[in-house]
Amino acid sequence: MLKTPPTIALQFIACLLLFTLLSPLAKSQGINGKLLSPDNKIEINFQTAQLDKKSAATPLFYTVSFKGKPLFKPSLLSLDIKGAQPLGSDVRITNSKIMPVDNTYQLVVGKASKVRDQYNLLQLELQENSAPGRKLVIEARAYNDAVAFRYIAPEQETLQPGYELMNENTEFHFSNDATTYAQVLPHYRSMYESEYLKLSVSAFSNQGGVKSSVLIGLPMLAEVPGAGWVAIAESELQGYSSMYLTNPSGGWSGHTMLSRLSPALDSSGIAVKGKGSIRSAWRIIMIGDDPGRIIESNAVMNLTSPSAVANTDWIKPGKASWDWWSGSLGADGKPAFTTANMKYYVDFAAKSGLEYMLVDAGWSEFRDITKMTGKVDIPELVKYAAAKNVKVWIWLYAPTVMKQMEEAFALYEKWGVAGVKIDFVERDDQQGIEFYYTTAKTAAAHHLMVDFHGSTKPFGLERTYPNVMNYEAVLGMEQSKGGTRDNPDNHTMLPFTRMLTGPMDFTPGGFDNVKKEQFFARSDSPMVMGTRAHQLAMYVVYQAQFGMVSDYPAAYEGQPDFEFIKKVPASWDEIKVLQGVPGEYISIARRKGNDWYIGSITNWNARTLNISLSFLSAGNYTAEIYSDAADAAINPKHTAISKQQVSNRTVLQAKLVTGGGYAVRITKNK
Template sequence: MKLKIIVLLFALLNWSQSWSQNIILQSPNKKIITGLHVADLNTKGECYLQVSYKVNQIIEIIPKINLGILRSDQDFSKELRFLKATKPKLINDRYELPFGKKSVRENSANEITVFFENPSKAKLNLIIRTYNDGITFRYEFPEKKGSFIINDELTAYQIPKENKRWLEKWNPANEGLYASSSDDKILQQEWCYPALFNSSDKSCWFLLHEADLNRTYCGTKLSNTTDINTYKLTFPDQQDARGTGESKPKISLPWKSPWRVITIGSLGAIVESTLIDDVSTPTAFKTTDWVKPGKVSWNYWSSNHGTKDYKIVCKFTDLALEMNWPYTLLDWEWDAMANGGNLEDALKYIHSKGIKPLMWYNSGGDHTWVPSTPKDRMLTHKNRVEEFTKLKKLGVAGVKVDFFESEKQDMINYYLDILEDAAQFEIMVYFHGCIVPRGWSRTYPNLMTYEAVRGAEWYNNGPDFSTTAPEHNTILPFTRNVVGAMDYTPVTFTSSQFPHHTSYGHELALSVLFESPFQHFADRPEGYYQLPDEAKNFLKEVPTTWDATKLIDGYPGKDVIMARRKGGSWYIGGISASEREELTKEIKLDFLDEGIDYRAVVIADGKHDKAFSFQVLEVNKDKTIEVKLLRRGGFVISLIPINK
């Protein structure tokens, strides 16, 4: 280990003088080190990446990342010849988004491009960036002509078995549970993104994902079926989407792959990172003034066929009005609405209350077995233009499109077609039964949120979620919600088909912990009307977009406390997964601005899981707040500056 460290540092010091056997690229803050190993830079040989992280000393966190691509015409893997590498150049990302965990994004990286050729003299470039919070790399075919099939991508992450990991078994809807494992408990199967790992010495965390996926490729997943300690990128299964579409992507030169992304650092650095967006293509939208995030009332969770019923639609419109939420969603079956009115009557009622409607669509086509209507209206460009023209006239602000069931290249094109056509009509979009975020919201800021999570809807699918939700909820802020908006449809107090085991305080905290620009509050109206004024007011006021995010405390599967800022105000949410112990947490407020006093409203668990406790305090950055959590409990705190 010490010898490896010396070699790495020697190569860094001598970068400008000569190439070492390891090409080294450090992050601007010098904490992350990427090494590209080539067997012999003057001859043919295998190349791979190594990743190290500097805390008090340099530790190797990923000993080997296999590289290579098998194209339909030839092999770009084992017999690559190194040609040259560029000098490092500094990448500075600074941009703004109208939503997300941060409004202003800033990140820096050092980048090199390494040039190879195979025995046929065909060219392959490897572009590597080492950011302050991770590394990214992508392949490039620079030649100007040719169309090919990618038969396989050989990218594979070798992870020591001692590393603890949190992984979700692969499923096309990305709606499974995360499970932790290490050592002899590791399973061999296919896995969803993102995948979280903790180094064996506990000092470093890293999250595997991909970003800037576009029309030129398919989505990938991870598989350790061949080697238990190596997670290889794999293409979609051919049987996905009822066998429609091709699992292997077709490319035309010149071509670049999606970025392969490893977010690296402390657990707080993982949670706060925007690396997936940082490396994605900036938007070409001329304006995003029409993109309006906000809270939504949603009738499906409590009334499966709710949108068929005009009176239920009106009740949820009234709920949005009472709670100062700008939107209500008309979910499936709005085309069969009855019991006092039809769609046009409902839209008229919604608009009369100053609320904006959102509407659900089945993605349609042969790729989905789901017959729910309306179906096929998003399927072709002609269909979409006709439908979006109608929706614009009807004053509909956004559409929810469901049941994609594949990450093949044709489905990636379908997602992006919907986003591009909707943008022409200034209509916002969100996806359900769908892909995990890949950075598209930076490119298409009308993409408000994604499902791709086992959310509150699963209380209706069986009894298992009642017992698994407390732990699941404490894992999501460190995994799925790190990489993009997550439509969990949270904050439900009453029971649907199966009951909660979480406390009311736990449920309320999800409004802060789970980030989504469209935040669908899923409970029935009486679930919110029965709340004490303090809790009700919190749900009226809590934002759905943030200027800053900070992890205060937590560990996946145990508990999490997170603070988010909007303007000068902070909101804190915390939950516990503990089945046995009540917790007492002391929350340091050292992240607050110097010299400002804040009015803190603390809403925490009460005497039992359906009760709250309340306190109002005057605090500043030198203070701490003590909060008690019941088993599976939670709390929220609002911190509003006091004008003196």
């Protein structure tokens, strides 16, 4: 019998001991799935391990930490494909690749014109432990302000000739009972026009032991105690369905949110149908020390495909006069939806330096958007406006657009229409999402810009198709026509929630400013709660590339504070969030060229804000300030206008009354 030499035996024992020590790591595969942000402050770690002692399965899960503190505990990941066990419920990691990426791109429209896209990329390959041995890839990115991942099921025999995805089981298991700022929606066919509620994650599961069916729309902001702020969002949805969240635990200790995909309208329960490979939307977790850093994040745009429109010279952000909000009031103060009255709004736009005029519902037949009702002659109005250097947008009914898109858009291009406001989309299932992409592409082919209303939230489409200028999906100022939901409490919540994923057509500019106790809803010439300066500041606080000047022309006549609205841009080069607390107050600075603008608004609590101008480059500047007048708490229409010499050492003191605001234009001295 051959004897093993002592040295070889010792080496064998050493290797065996090393293998034994490493075997838990090999089993969990955690070492292969770790990804750090470029600044090493954020870590996302994908692993497979036996989490349930009753089962030998090794499901896929991830964890997230920020500056060494846990944000998300082990959160399961899998795809629920019809006719098979969830893909990801029992897998092993077979390979992983990590590489750094750093580039810069330009945006036609967005919160910034130039964006740095720096991240570390992970490609994680997995395979099922048992037959049929399906393969799964997780593609992940770690930015300095976010992590993101998506599922890719490569084309394989088990997905042929096609697949039906019932759901996506993506968990977000908070490390603590996070405080969320969440929009609760009634069903999958809403218009995302509900309030954002400040509630703990566990509040959504406390249903007396019954599993919660509450739907939460994205984005959802949350503060994880002692760890940081996060926001859950999504991007790049083409070919997929929109994601919602729910808390499935049914108990008071449940700190987990679970994904729910918007199902098809045919009651089949199927969310996504396809052939070949499965590629999900990006699941994004934006991260920061404070919520202002999340507002500044470009994660949604970074994770979206670059522009598919070769020539974008015709795409022009701008502000518009608008007939609908005031009730189509004319020069005589009476409503009139006529060509003559729309010319009155065009004249106002031209006089005020506004780029556009929007004609709202009523000019076309609902069921045939190629035929005019005879109330407003669009070709005549377009010709009249062109002579005054104003372009015209028109309102459309989404269900009819779905049927007549190509024919109608070709006609509008012939008329010379600049853009279309498409209303009552009310869906973001797979077919609904495809409608957004098809509309954007077809509109671009006919040189039409788009404003989606009655819609889902932004998901990055405006980078791929920069002719998409705006989305509604917000509890906006239109609510003042019917009730009290549009108020300063709502105004100060929106920048930290709805606005995180992109532009929003809130439609500010109401000049009949009143106190809370003076307010009552009316359809024509509506009132707005809060001060005049509050309305001015919203043009800076809110991102809207196609911005409404919502009141009727006579409301602005002789009002010196209207100068700020005339001057404020609709697109920006840079953003800085200076301070703020969700639902309480916010100060945002935005730059266009060499000029800076500041907008500050507060809820119903009066407060004084110290605003440092340290973001300015060296030099001397003039600040044109529109602030609440000394008596604005009693007379909300009163605005104090002043000028002040400032530099990057200046700290402005903004005194905001209840429901107040503060708006500043800063220009560099020559």
